[in-house]
Amino acid sequence: xxxxxxxxxxxxxxxxxxxxxxxxxxxxxxxxxxxxxxxxxxxxxxxxxxxxxxxxxxxxxxxxxxxxxxxxxxxxxxxxxxxxxxxxxxxx
Amino acid sequence: xxxxxxxxxxxxxxxxxxxxxxxxxxxxxxxxxxxxxxxxxxxxxxxxxxxxxxxxxxxxxxxxxxxxxxxxxxxxxxxxxxxxxxxxxxxxxxxxxxxxxxxxxxxxxxxxxxxxxxxxxxxxxxxxxxxxxxxx
Numbered sequence: 707x708x709x710x711x712x713x714x715x716x717x718x719x720x721x722x723x724x725x726x727x728x729x730x731x732x733x734x735x736x737x738x739x740x741x742x743x744x745x746x747x748x749x750x751x752x753x754x755x756x757x758x759x760x761x762x763x764x765x766x767x768x769x770x771x772x773x774x775x776x777x778x779x780x781x782x783x784x785x786x787x788x789x790x791x792x793x794x795x796x797x798x
Numbered sequence: 799x800x801x802x803x804x805x806x807x808x809x810x811x812x813x814x815x816x817x818x819x820x821x822x823x824x825x826x827x828x829x830x831x832x833x834x835x836x837x838x839x840x841x842x843x844x845x846x847x848x849x850x851x852x853x854x855x856x857x858x859x860x861x862x863x864x865x866x867x868x869x870x871x872x873x874x875x876x877x878x879x880x881x882x883x884x885x886x887x888x889x890x891x892x893x894x895x896x897x898x899x900x901x902x903x904x905x906x907x908x909x910x911x912x913x914x915x916x917x918x919x920x921x922x923x924x925x926x927x928x929x930x931x932x933x934x
Contacts, residue, residue, distance in 0.1 A: 713859060714859070714863060714869065714895070715892060715893045715894075715895065749919065750892060751892075761849075761890055761892070762892075763852045765856070770852070770853075788856065790852065790855065790856055790859075791892030791893065792849055792850065792852060792855070792890065792892070793822065793824075793838075793848075793849075793850040793855055793872050793892075793893070794842075794847070794848060794849040794850065794890045795847070795848060795874060795883070795884065795886050795887035795889075795890045795891065795898075796820060796842075796844075796846050796847030796848055796874075796884060796886045796887065797820065797845070797846055797847075797876045797877070797878065797879045797884050797886075
């Protein structure tokens with residue numbers, strides 16, 4: 707089980723927990739299991755086709771997963787993931 | 799939202815510092831009362847878009863959380879348009895608790911600050927709700 711840190715914006719979707727333990731060998735598996743267990747999280751971070759929204763960032767042990775192997779990044783028992791929707795927008 | 803005048807001035811100053819690009823940052827406080835402004839880096843650095851630098855965003859959110867404060871608002875500037883959420887602002891509004899504050903420099907001599915609650919998954923027409931900003 708890896709540990710997934712839940713920022714305040716997603717906490718209500720996991721019953722108020724700051725961290726949850728989720729199984730999975732890769733970022734993709736951990737996120738899939740997290741969203742299965744807490745569908746409200748999936749509604750916030752996944753697109754209609756079930757893929758991770760382009761403006762949602764994932765960190766593995768503090769490293770940006772996009773700079774690792776993105777959703778194929780291996781995740782071990784002692785690893786910590788942080789999921790963080792971007793703060794973004796614009797006039798156009 | 800209650801916004802002390804010095805903090806309103808700080809928001810406008812940040813918008814002017816980054817002009818012609820959009821600025822962005824966070825407003826921390828308690829409940830609906832702002833107590834400090836945390837300017838951030840717009841990783842896009844354009845007049846048309848803001849993306850808060852992700853690592854900075856994480857650090858600022860952690861700092862607010864660790865201090866026992868609330869994230870009262872996420873702010874950004876519109877340099878050439880009104881202080882009203884654009885379609886992009888709504889599409890990318892992941893955060894439903896903090897307000898989205900927009901500082902408009904459309905009239906450079908009379909900046910406007912407005913605040914909105916944005917629900918991106920709500921039906922079209924019901925996504926944007928303006929919240930009053932009490933400056934003083």
